[in-house]
Amino acid sequence: MAKEKIIELLNISKIYDGNPVVKNISLSIKRGEFVTLLGPSGCGKTTTLRMIAGFERPDSGQIFFNGKNISNVPPHKRNINTVFQKYALFPHLNVFNNIAFGLKIKKVPDGEPYEKDGVKYQNVRSLTKDEITTKVNKALEMVDLADFGYRHVDSLSGGQQQRVAIARALVNEPEVLLLDEPLGALDLKMRKDMQLELMSMHKKLGITFIYVTHDQEEALTMSDTIVVMDRGVIQQIGSPVKIYDEPANIFVADFIGESNIYTGIMNKDYVVSFLGKQFTCVDKGFKYDEPIDVIIRPEDIKVVSADDKKCLMCVEVLSSVFKGNYYQTTCLTCDEDTYGDRNEILVHDNVECTVGEIIGLYIKPFDLHIMRKSRVVNKLITHMEDNFVVDICGGKFECMADLPADTPVEVEVEFDDVLIIDDENDGTICAEVVESIYKGSYYLCILRTDDYYEFFVDTLDEWNKGDRVGININADKIKITPIEVNDEQE
Amino acid sequence: MNKSSSNQQSRRALMISRKVFSYPYLIFMLIFVVVPLVMILFNAFIKDDSFTLANFVTFFSQREGLAILGNSLVLGFATTIICLLLGYPVAYILARYHVKTRTLALLFIVPMWINFLIRTLAIKEIFMTLDVKLGMGTVLFGMIYNYLPFMILPLHTTLTSIDKSYGEAANDLGCDEVSVFARVTLPLSVPGIISGITMVFIPTISTFAISQYLSERTVMLFGDSIDMMFKLTETWGVGSVMSLVMLVLVIIANVLLNRFNKDTTKGGGLV
Secondary structure: OOOOEEEEEEEEEEEEOOEEEEEEEEEEEEOOOEEEEEOOOOOOHHHHHHHHHOOOOOOEEEEEEOOEEOOOOOHHHOOEEEEOOOOOOOOOOEHHHHHHHHHHHOEEEOOOOEEEOOEEEOOEEEOOHHHHHHHHHHHHHHOOOHHHOOOEHHHOOHHHHHHHHHHHHHOOOOOEEEEEOOOOOOOHHHHHHHHHHHHHHHHHHOOEEEEEEOOHHHHHHHOOEEEEEEOOEEEEEEOHHHHHHOOOOHHHHHHOOOOEEEEEEEEEOOEEEEOOEEEEOOOOOOOOOEEEEEEEOHHHEEEEOOOOOOOOEEEEEEEEEEOOOOEEEEEEEOOOOOOOOOOEEEEEEOOOOOOOOEEEEEEOHHHOEEEEOOOOOEEEEEEEEEOOEEEEOOEEEEOOOOOOOOOEEEEEEOHHHEEEEOOHHHOOEEEEEEEEEEOOOOEEEEEEEOOOOEEEEEEOOOOOOOOEEEEEEOHHHOEEEEOOOOHHHO | OHHHHHHHHHHHHHHHHHHHHHHHHHHHHHHHHHHHHHHHHHHHOEEOOEEOOHHHHHHHHOHHHHHHHHHHHHHHHHHHHHHHHHHHHHHHHHHHOOOOHHHHHHHHHHHHHOOHHHHHHHHHHHHHHOOOOOOHHHHHHHHHHHHHHHHHHHHHHHHHHOOHHHHHHHHHOOOOHHHHHHHHHHHHOHHHHHHHHHHHHHHHHHOOHHHHHHHOOOOOOHHHHHHHHHHOOOOHHHHHHHHHHHHHHHHHHHHHHHHHHHHHOOOOOOO
16 A cells, blocks of 8 residues: 555644744655654644644634645534543433444435536445444444443443543544544553554554654654644754754754764764763764764763773772662763863663772663754844844843844853842743753753743753743843844835 | 442441431421422312212312413413523523623522512503503513512523534534524523423413402403312312312323433433
């Protein structure tokens, strides 16, 4: 069977009250695939699913289903069914009637299509009672609830309600099944069982599943393709193995599995330096001395003795915890990096280490994942508020530029020049912490201001996601360049 | 064993101590509900200081009295149905389009702050100024005007409590907006409908002031004639019989509504 595209999203954006929830995403899904939209809460994955289902209209962009633009088609005319997060089983109907709900509305072609006055007609009819009963019973059997037809939905356990919800969607024979965190309300064991069942259902039915979850393990277990979303943007699309082994950026690496993430510099092809040392790697094609991020999975780091020939760096053991099939060892580098900091390294290896011991670490060049930084400096276009005062995200910041009011300017601020203030009222502008990634000796935080600009900030403190903070920037740290305005606009 | 029995004992002690709090209400109910009911029951069987069924005979043999009862029931049904037809769309729109509770209060609750007799008299004045003939029509208007909020409020509560995802699920399974309403919203709002009906129908069949004021006593309702029996003619026995008939009607209405409610939605009864 040819794997043609069944669903295609083209430059989709969705804004709620000025908040861009989904930003210009494009995605195509092949027929029969099991696709998972994965991301932390608030990343836009559920909104994306709801746009595919038709409950939300995109503010811009198009959605194609079998090549047809369905962006403005209401949900009841799409051959797509949804399993809702809280199941949404109708409380006034029993299990049988819940499942039969869609079938009772459905119209099927009756007889051969005919032509009259050059217009094609097709008679339709409702399904007969017997047809409905047969289909519902088959669906009940498929989800192992054969004798539950006349039970009331309230009398079912969470897992059983889940199965009814799946049966209710599948009985309509949709081409695409959407699942919105369907296992979120189940306990761990039930969740594992349902994961396997959903996978076997997917295999048996051969229809397309689009699954939304924030549980990375669930996504890695079940999917053919994972779409990692963060802050309304698709960060990476790929198979579970690819997503895990070759994360596209630090956000994906941080979200999926555990990782050591460091900032480094690509000295030349196949040579990278970070943690104050040079390493051989397998990457090339970067600019000379380009700043990059390095990601190393803890299980890719091997413990060797400090005087071993293979030893790439010496570290001091901070803690070593037995985790069943490996020891989780936290180490601190003996040498300082270029900023004069010692960095933490997380190692998963089956060697037990004693606290305080100096050990050597070895990493294969292949296991150093090197990626371009998505941003090296905070840059935004704004205007002067007054001489020596610039407007940044609605706040008035003092600066060193003597430019008249309303001069359009470009502002640049380095990551570590943005000061985070604990009390949002003490900052010149307020922002919400949307990301906090540990980079060995400091945190990379992303702060979203109230007008949705994202500041990248290097900070020594850990800030919790969702916290409200204030932002200050010292006057001498704001770099201002006036920009020329197109005369045509005037 | 020992531990559990002592546990039980302490729990029993706790229950007794909790019960004490209900005594004031029990006493209140006894004096102001049970005793009057017993007195009515007693009065119904007494005529000229002797125990007799004569009062029942008097009531059920008078054509006039039965006609008034019939009138009251018809008016009660009409009021309830019109209130439901007017109130449902209002409640639906308020719930659906997230109208602020304050707006709701302003529209439907603030008028209730004004004494209902004053409101009724005001309507009467308006009708008189407009030269509308007072009669059955104006009484019906007054009833609807006074009882509409009691229909809207329970409906609004029920409709806002219906989870949005049910509508979406129905949409997803092939319903357009009209059939979402018919197949999901309407059945799920039955408890609200029942409670609205109860709160409108039962008062309308027993009220007396509205009909008195808005018809210049040309329309007699059951409540009016009970009122008259006690106040004007002082035939307490027949008045008591009529009160009992009223009580039986209310009980029947409640039982029927509750049964209907249980049949359609399990455990959603508000009354």
